[in-house]
Structures are given as structure tokens and as C-alpha cells.
Amino acid sequence: MQARPTVNFVVNFVKSVSRNVCIGSVLAMAVSASAQAVEWKGWNIHKPDYPNTVALDKFAELLDERSNGEITLKLFHSGVLGNQPDAIEQVRIGGLAVGNFNLGPIGPIAPEANVVSLPFIFKDIGHMHRALDGEAGAQISAGMAKKGLVALAWYDAGARSFYNSKKPVTSPADIEGMKVRVMSNDLYSGMISAMGGNPSPMAFAEVFQSLKTGVVDGAENNWPSYESTGHFEVAGFYSNSQHLIIPECVCINADIFNELSAEDQEMVTAAARESADLQRELWEQREISSRDKVVAAGVQFNEIPDKSEFQAAMQPVYDKYLAANPDLVPLVELIQNTD
Ligand code: BDP
Numbered sequence: 001m002q003a004r005p006t007v008n009f010v011v012n013f014v015k016s017v018s019r020n021v022c023i024g025s026v027l028a029m030a031v032s033a034s035a036q037a038v039e040w041k042g043w044n045i046h047k048p049d050y051p052n053t054v055a056l057d058k059f060a061e062l063l064d065e066r067s068n069g070e071i072t073l074k075l076f077h078s079g080v081l082g083n084q085p086d087a088i089e090q091v092r093i094g095g096l097a098v099g100n101f102n103l104g105p106i107g108p109i110a111p112e113a114n115v116v117s118l119p120f121i122f123k124d125i126g127h128m129h130r131a132l133d134g135e136a137g138a139q140i141s142a143g144m145a146k147k148g149l150v151a152l153a154w155y156d157a158g159a160r161s162f163y164n165s166k167k168p169v170t171s172p173a174d175i176e177g178m179k180v181r182v183m184s185n186d187l188y189s190g191m192i193s194a195m196g197g198n199p200s201p202m203a204f205a206e207v208f209q210s211l212k213t214g215v216v217d218g219a220e221n222n223w224p225s226y227e228s229t230g231h232f233e234v235a236g237f238y239s240n241s242q243h244l245i246i247p248e249c250v251c252i253n254a255d256i257f258n259e260l261s262a263e264d265q266e267m268v269t270a271a272a273r274e275s276a277d278l279q280r281e282l283w284e285q286r287e288i289s290s291r292d293k294v295v296a297a298g299v300q301f302n303e304i305p306d307k308s309e310f311q312a313a314m315q316p317v318y319d320k321y322l323a324a325n326p327d328l329v330p331l332v333e334l335i336q337n338t339d
Contacts, residue, residue, distance in 0.1 A: 039072045040097030040256070043087040045079040045204055047228055051286050052100050052155055052248070053077050055279035059250065062271035067264070073098060083203040085184050092148035094253045101149075102157060102248045103140075104183040112143025115331050117187045118321060119314045120307070122245040122335070125156065131338045132247055139331055144249070150257045151249040152272035156283040157222055159242035163231065164218025165211060168302045169239035172196075172313040181207050181219035190317045191243070195310075204229075211235045220244070224283070227290035238294065238301045241310055250275065 042060070046053045060073040081087060081096065084105050090096040092109070107114030115121065115136075122128040131137060132154050141151045162169045164178060176196035182188035184201045192199035200216050210216045212234040219231060220243070226232050250272045257265060295301055304310070322329055 037070045037072070039074055040252075041081075042073050042075040042098035042100075043081050043091070043096050044075055044077045044100050045084055045087075046100075047078050050224065050228055051279050051282035054282055055155065055275040056100055056250070058278050059271055059275035062274060063268065066267050066271060071264070071268070079205055083205065088149070088251075091251055091253050094255060096253070097256050098250065098252050100155060100248060101251050102183070102246055104185050104188070104244075104246050106144065106149065106249070106251075107185050107187065110140075110143045110147045110149070111325060111328060112140045112331060114185070114187065114321075114325075115328060115335060116140070116246055117185055117244065118332065119187075119191050119243045119317060120311050121332070125158070125245060127338065128245045128247060131335045134338060136331060136335050136338065139334075144251070145254055148254045149249070149251045150254050151251055152257075152269050153250045153276035155248040155250065155276055155279045157246055157248050158224070158283065158287055160220045160222055160244040160246065161239060161241045162218060162220045162243075163226060163235045163238040165214075165235045166217055166237065168237050168300060169241065170302065170304060171309050174239075178217045179215070181210060181216045187317060187321065188244075190320060191314065194316050195313050207231060208234065222287070223290040223294070224286045227294050232294040232297060232299050236299050238299050240301070240303050241307065242304075243307075243310060243314075 042056065044053055044056050056075055056077075060075055063071045063073050081090075084101065087096060087099050088101055088106060088109065091099045091101075103113050103116050107117045116128075122131065132140070137154070144151055162175070162180070164180070166178065167174065169175060172195040175192065177198070179198045179200055180192045181200050181202045182192060183204075189199035189201060200210075202210060202216070207216070207219050208229055208231060211219065211231055218235055218237075220241075221229075221231070226238065232238070252268070257268070260268065291301075322332065
């Protein structure tokens with residue numbers, strides 16, 4: 001047996017030094033000398049078959065493969081590790097390494113990231129992509145990095161529209177008096193108030209029950225989330241306002257990222273971007289299949305071909321935001337002027 005002498009040597013060595021020093025520290029030295037492997041923990045709010053989930057699994061697979069098992073990512077899907085604002089905080093402080101976050105709840109932490117939460121700031125998905133891939137995206141990433149979050153790649157989250165259990169929404173006046181769930185961000189509360197509605201900031205996981213029991217009348221989201229959460233079963237009117245197009249990030253704790261070698265940083269970033277390519281492809285398909293599914297289930301859907309009334313109603317949201325953040329005016333204009 002070839003291995004025996006080595007094992008005996010180690011055992012004897014440990015026995016001999018253990019008289020003088022703590023065995024634990026010798027073993028710890030041995031472990032750190034032989035293995036640099038790290039296991040990151042990752043947060044995800046979505047269910048297993050959701051495009052983001054499939055793409056995150058791909059990210060984990062690529063990391064494992066390309067680092068030869070030295071970097072593994074253990075993902076916790078379906079929001080089992082808690083709500084999104086808490087998870088963002090956990091990634092910032094390093095309790096969790098990675099998260100797929102919507103920029104909505106990042107906005108209150110990183111002011112540059114908040115500009116994407118101004119209603120109707122993006123004309124369409126293509127405009128959002130061009131802005132994020134250019135200087136505006138660079139400024140948003142830099143703002144997030146200052147707050148401990150490195151955006152490795154951007155995922156799509158389509159456009160968010162209003163849905164409720166009462167009636168079709170065709171103009172801002174229809175929101176008047178309605179209690180509408182929003183993600184935790186003052187801009188969204190301001191958006192609902194500007195139309196005379198009552199905003200109700202609430203964790204994603206609580207929305208189904210709140211809609212079902214009438215705690216809220218409505219909410220707003222993209223087709224895939226409206227479908228995957230079952231909200232369509234309890235809020236059957238979906239009105240295509242498309243008032244928000246909020247990108248999502250695959251974010252990593254800045255210290256963890258900065259401590260990687262340049263080569264590993266490149267590998268991790270490339271893997272996240274490849275996962276984003278997959279996410280965007282799956283997203284496009286899922287938007288259609290989710291819409292088909294809820295419409296087949298009886299959801300009453302209406303287009304809002306002219307959104308100018310909604311856009312006009314958002315003026316107070318812009319005025320308040322720009323007055324409070326004069327330094328962000330150039331970034332807002334940069335986005336608005338992106339072709
Ligand atoms: C979904 C986002 C998710 C948000 C959720 C929400 O992908 O990150 O938590 O909306 O409305 O579209 O809370």
C-alpha cells in the first residue's frame with residue numbers, strides 16, 4: 001500500500017507535535033495548505049422553473065466547472081433565506097455572497113441605482129438595455145459598488161403593469177382609492193399616491209394572501225411573476241400600463257469579489273454574463289407563456305395604447321425626486337437622451 005507510510009507519517013507527526021501545540025491549529029494549517037476551495041451562498045426569490053432560477057443554476061454550474069471545484073455557489077431559491085431588502089443587506093455585509101436582486105429595493109441604498117425606478121424612464125426594454133450597457137450602466141454599477149454590491153451581470157425583468165381584483169385600469173383615475181402593494185421604495189409609494197391610490201409596501205411573499213383576503217386591492221408586476229406567484233388567481237384584471245422597466249442584477253459582495261485574483265474576477269464575471277444571456281432568452285419565452293397561461297385561466301387583460309395620462313400623472317414623482325437629488329439630474333438626462 002503506497003499511501004500507508006504517508007498516513008503514518010502524518011499521524012506520527014501530529015502525535016508528536018500535539019504534546020507541545022494544539023492539534024487543531026496543525027490540522028487547520030494542513031487544510032488551508034491543501035485546499036483553497038470556497039463555497040458561496042446565494043439568495044434567489046424565485047421558484048425552481050423561473051428563468052432567473054434556471055440561469056442562476058447555470059451560473060453555479062459554470063463557476064464549479066471553470067474553477068475546478070474551487071468556487072462553488074450554493075443557491076437558496078424560492079426566497080427561503082428571507083425577504084429581498086434583508087438579503088441585499090446580507091450580501092452587502094458578506095453574510096451571503098451572491099444574490100439576484102431587482103434594482104427596485106437597491107435604490108434606497110444606492111442613489112444612482114434608484115433612477116431606474118422612476119416610472120416610464122425607459123421607453124422599452126431595448127432602451128433599458130442600451131442605457132445599462134453604456135455610461136449610465138457604468139455609473140449605476142459604480143454607485144452600487146460603493147455600497148458593497150458588485151453587479152456582475154444584468155438580468156431582465158420585463159415591464160411591470162397594474163393588476164387588481166376590482167376592475168380594468170385604463171386611466172390614472174382608476175387607481176384612485178385603491179390599495180396597491182408596491183416593493184419597498186418611496187418612489188413606488190409616491191407613484192401610487194400621485195394617482196390618488198393608497199400604497200402598501202410589502203414583501204413579495206405576503207402579496208398573495210393580502211390580495212386574497214382584500215388587505216390590498218392590487219399590485220404591479222411583470223407577466224412571469226404575476227403568473228408564478230398565483231396572483232392572477234386572486235386579482236384577475238391585468239392592465240398593460242408598463243410603467244416600470246426595472247433591471248435586475250446578479251450581485252456579489254464587493255469584498256469577496258475584490259479579494260479574488262484578476263483571473264478569477266474575469267472568470268466569475270464571464271460566467272455571470274453567460275447566465276444572463278440564458279436568462280434573457282428564457283425570459284422572452286416565459287413572458288409569452290405566462291401571459292398565455294393567465295389569459296387562458298380567465299384573466300381579463302386590457303392594453304393601454306396611449307400612456308400619456310399615466311406619464312403626466314408621474315410629474316410630481318419626478319419633481320420631488322430631482323429636487324431631493326440634484327446631483328442625479330445628469331444621470332436621469334443621460335438615460336432619457338440615450339437613443
Ligand atoms: C419580481 C422581481 C423580484 C421582486 C418582485 C416583487 O423579480 O425580485 O421581489 O418582483 O414585486 O418581478 O417583489
